Structure formats: C-alpha cells, structure tokens
Amino acid sequence: MLGATLVSAFSLAGCGEEKAGAQLQGPPPAPVRAAVLERKDVPLRYEYVGQTEGSRSVEVRARVQGLLLKRTYREGAFVREGDVLFLIDPEKYRASSAQTGGELAALRAKLEQTRLEHNRISDLFAKGVVSAKERDDAFAAYDSAKANVAAAEAKMQSEQLDLGYTQVRAPISGITSQEVRSEGSLITTDSAGSLLTTITQLDPLYVNFAIPGTESMQVRRQAQEGKVVVPAEGYSVRLKLADGSVFEQAGRLTFEDRYVDPSTGSIRARAEISNVKAQVLPGEFVRVLLDGALMKDAIVIPERAVLFSQNGPMVYVIGEGDVAELRPVTLGQGVTGGLVVESGLEAGQRIVVDGIMKVRPGGAVSVIPEPEAGGEGKPVAAGKEQSAGNGGVN
Template sequence: MDVEITRSKKPWGLLVLLLLLVAGGGFLAWRHMKEAEKSKASAGAQMPPVVVTAETLKVQDLPLPLEYVGQTAGLKQVEVRARVGGILLRRCYVEGRPVRKGDLLFVIDPAPYKAELDQARGTLQQQKVQLDRAKIEYDRVTALFEKKALSEKDRDDAVASYNGARAAVEAASAAVRQAQINLGYTQVRAPESGITSKETRSEGNLITLDAQGSLLTTIVQVNPLYVDFAIPADEARRNDLLASEGKLKLPPQGLEVRIALGDGSVFPRVGKVNFQDRQVDPATGSIKARAEFPNPDGQMLPGQFVRVQLQGGALKNVILVPQRSVLQTQQGNLVYVLDGKNVPHTRPVVLSAPIGDVQVVEKGLAAGERIVLDGVVKVQPDVPVLVTSGDAPQS
C-alpha cells in the first residue's frame, strides 16, 4: 500500500517543477524585453532636436512689381498706294528706314500726264475763246432786243449760247485741275511718318490701279509705340481685391510702365497704360491690355517681344510669409507656428499667389506669431525644435 502512494506522487512533482521552469523563463524574457525597450527609449531621448530658423510675422509694406510678356506694335500701319497708273521709274527711299510725312517715295512716269495737262490747258483756251465770242454775241443781241429789233427767240438763243460757253470753260478748267492732280500723283509721297517696309513693285514695272497692283509699300507709325500684353484673370482679381481692401496702393498718376528687352537691357523711356479690356479672353483666361511709349528716334520696332514691367504699386499693411516656410499638402497650405517653448504646431493658412519669393497671408496667421522659416521638412508636429537663428520667443 505504501509503495502505490509513493508512485502516484512522482508525476505531480514533475509537473510542478516544469511549471516553475516555464514561469522562470517567461519572467526572464519579459525582463529582457523591458530592458530593451528602456534602452531604446533612452537612446531616443538622446536624439538631438531638429535645428530650424524662425521669423516673427509683422505688418509691413511691399513694392509690387508686375511683369508680363508683351509685343510691340505700331500706332498705325498705312498702305502706300499709287493713285495713277504707269511705269514705275524710281524708288526714292531706303527700305526699312524711317521717313517723314511728305517725303518722296516713288516716281511714276509723268510724261503721259504732262501731255494730258497740256491738252487740258489747250482745251481751256479754246473754250475761253468761245466764251468771248458768245459774250460779244450776247451783248449785241441783248441791245437789239431792248430796241425791239430782234425777237425774244433770238435773245434766248444768245443767252443759251453764252451760258453754254461759260459752262464749257468751267469744265475745261476742272479738266486742267484734274490733270494737274494726276501729274502730282506721279510723285508718290509718304502719307505718315514711320518705318517703311519692302517695296512691292520694283522699278520698271507697270503700276495698275487694282487692289493688288496699286500697293507700293507700307509705313508703320512707331511714335508713339504700342505694347500689347495680357494680365492673367486671377492676378487681376487679386489686385482688384487688394485695392478694394486698401492693401494695394497705386500712384495717383497711374503705374509707371517700362519694357525690358531680350538681352536684359531696359528701354530708356517710360510709358503708361492706355487701355485695359473689361472682359476675360476665354481662349487664354487673361485680360488684354496695352501700354504706350514715346519712340521719337524709332529705336523700338513693331513685332518685338518684350517684358512689360508695371512699377509704382505697393502692398500696404500686409503680413508676408516666405515661400520656403510653406508646406503644400493635399489639404492646402500649412505652416509651423512656434509656441513659447519652441514647440511647432501645424496651422492651415490661405495665401495669395507668389509675389517673388513671398506670399501675402489672407487668412490663418496674425502679426506677432512666430513661424518656422528654414528646416520645415524635418520638423515633427508637437516635437520641440532648436531655433538657432531668427527671432527668439517672446516672454
């Protein structure tokens, strides 16, 4: 009986021993894991804070230069056309050079028109002789009619002959004047001052009076000079809004306009905007505008591409943030605002379109707040940072 009791206790002892071994091993593993986590946390606590620079926002003014792509154009383009036909004898100008109003450009063979003038003058002399005869006859018949020596019909015939002779003289005089005009038209002169283009008919060609045959050249008037450009509709809306809020100040005499050339040089004369459309071009999403410049020496030519610079405007009493301080996300623009302990907090903001390297704050920030300027991509929200330069936190 005692032997059976001893045998029945052995399995329970082994089981207890096994449980003690498992519990001890688990405790050791748990302790090792805790020590590893503690070591990891200690290592993380020793990571240096992100280094950033900061800026305190303030209300300020900012010059607002506006720049657009433009193209020069002449004030007007005038076609130089022949008003009489004939052989083109001579071109009297240098193609592409400026001319003044009234300068001689072309000479058409005047010989036929001189002959027509001589013929018209001869006809006029004949008609004057006929008028003298009719006048003498009219005076004679009138005197006899008053003496009852001639009939009323004789008197009427004399009056008709005299009036007909006078009309013939007037017609002949008109023909002389027309012949003189036609002879004058053989010298084709510049109708306006400007820059000449290439001739369309060379010397020796027959000039006709149809639409194609009468065109000799064109003159583009370049003083004053026009510059056409377009303002993006969104930018125009922004400027109108800023002006209505008193944040955009414009000079009383209007914006000063300058043009920069492709080589970087600036045209020395100052222009002014003389036209701005009141509707948006649906094809480009922009508003057409035009500036006018004095160009007395013809230095600028039509068709040149330039950069139009509108100067004199200034943003007044606005808060500006540098573009490098702004995070662009799918939810919109964000900046990091620092509290008194240099802890950054994300702040959604509404900003204007970029103006150079800054943007105007429309909503979300106030003067006196500090924002992270450089190092924004390394910043973690609500994790303290080290501000090495820039503005210190306010006490």
C-alpha cells in the same frame, strides 16, 4: 589596490553620467536670421506676356498706272511723312495736262467773247433794237461758255493730281518694308498691282497682351472688398525686354476688353509706349509690367523663408523660449520684397527667414538683433530682419 579599483569605478561612473546629461540637453540652438511681421500697404505689380505692334501700319499704293522708274528710299529705313518713295513715269500725264491746258485757254477766250456779246445784246434789248430770241441766244451762249470753262478747269485739276501721283509719297512716318514692285515693273491701279510697300509707325508703340479672366475677377473682387486700391488714372506700364532689361520709357494702359474670350479664357488688353528712338521693333515678345495698384494691410514674407512640402508651404514661427514651430500658410501673389501671406500668420509674430535648413520643428533657435552702426545690439522694429551673430547662417 582595492582603493584604486574603487576610485577608477567611481570615475567611470561619473563620466557616464556627464555624457548622459549632455545627450539629454540636445543640440545647441540653431543660429538664424528672423523678421518681425507687420501689416503695411504694398505696391502690386502684375506681369503678362505681350507682343509689340506698330501703332499704325499703312499700305503704300499707286494711284495712277505706269512704268515704275525708281525707288528712292532704302528698304527698311525710316521715312517721314511726305517723303517721295517711288517715281512712276510722268510723261503721259504731263502731256495730257498740257493738252487740257491749251483747251482751257481756248475756252476762256470763248467765254470772254460770249460775255461781251451778252452785255451788248442786253443793252440793245433794253433799247428795243433786238428781239427777245436774240437776247436769249446770247444769254445761253454765255452760260454754255461758263460751263465749258468750269468742266475744263476740273479736268485740268484732275490731271494735275494724276501728275502729282506719279511721285508716290509716304502717307505716315515710320519704318518701310521691302518693296513689292521692283523698278521697271508696270504698275496698275487694281488691288493686286498697286501695292508698292508698307510703312509701320513705331512711335507710339502698341503692346498687345492677355489678362487671365480668373486674375481679373480676383482683382475686381479685392477692389470691391477694399483689399486692393486700383489706380484711378490707370496703370503705368513698363516693358521687360528679351534680354532681361527694362525699357526706359514708361507707358499707359489704353485698352482693356469688356468680355472674356471663351476660346482662351483671357481678356485682351493693349498698352501704348513712347518709342521715339525706335529701340523696340514690332513683333518682339516682351513682359508687360503693370504698376499702380496697392494692396492694403498686407503681410509680406521673403520667399526664402518658405519651406515647400507635400503638405503645402510652411514657415517657421519663433514662439516663446525661442522655439521654432512649423506653421502652414496660404500664399498670395509675389510682390516687391517677397510673397503676400493670405492666411496662417499674424502681425507681430517672428519668423525664420535665413538658416531654415538648420532648424528642426520644436527646436531652439538663436536670434541676435542687427547691430547698430556703433556695434551695439538694438531691438528690431516690426518688419525688419534680425540676424544670427558670428556668421553661421547659410
């Protein structure tokens, strides 16, 4: 009986030691996905809020007054340069032109008569038959007749223009607005009564936006320091539309102001985009994407690898023995693939990119390289991600 009691006591003591040993060993390593950091050239994309605008907006005005007989276009439709948009009553101008035409014919006949008289008197004066006064009178009559014909021709040309202006044509190709004057209205040539409609040219399309002055200054400083290479031929421009899609046509930056607007702290800029199909209309709000700049020797980490705490952004760095340590970092702008690290990390270090919620500071992690196509593990190249095996990473 005593022996059985002793055996039981020793058994209980052994179990207690095993549990204590297990507690001392701690939790198992957390499965994670990791990445080896490397420095590389990274394409930059700058993004701003912009608004579209027609490259030209022209007021269509009447050049002659009269009764507006007809509007020949559909409001809001596309018209081509030279298309007839409005018809103003032409009868007054047609009659005036016909009258001037008759007067011109009479003056040309008079001119021919004075020309013949001029030539005849010149011959007679050379023979000494007529006096100098008669010769001078003939010359004056001929010159006067020529002047009268020239004046009548100019008047005729002006009246022909006025007659042509009764057909109001589109000065440019573009989209029309609503009519300002309806059919039957009396059109005048002053600023208030001559406006008929407005045409906006959609191709090319302008996009106006503002660049924060601080950001522009940072880019200039980085370019001077050799950290950023600015495209020599200018930025390429893409538009992200309101539905989230990216417009198919690329454009270019055509204007950037040389001073910062003190009221907004920003720099005015404008891009030009081809819009042949008129898919984008003036007045739309868009996201302007500027591409072409390059950041040299940058370290980029996935955004999901960053823990944002009260002390700022932190990253788990995997050290010797696969122990994870929290490291504060200074982050720069977002780029394709993640965030630029300005300080806090170096090339060659490994960081946790997935499974960070399972990691504890100073805790062990389990990193398994990505398998090859045949299923065998392989060392991970710099900048490539490593994943934990058996799933287990959220």
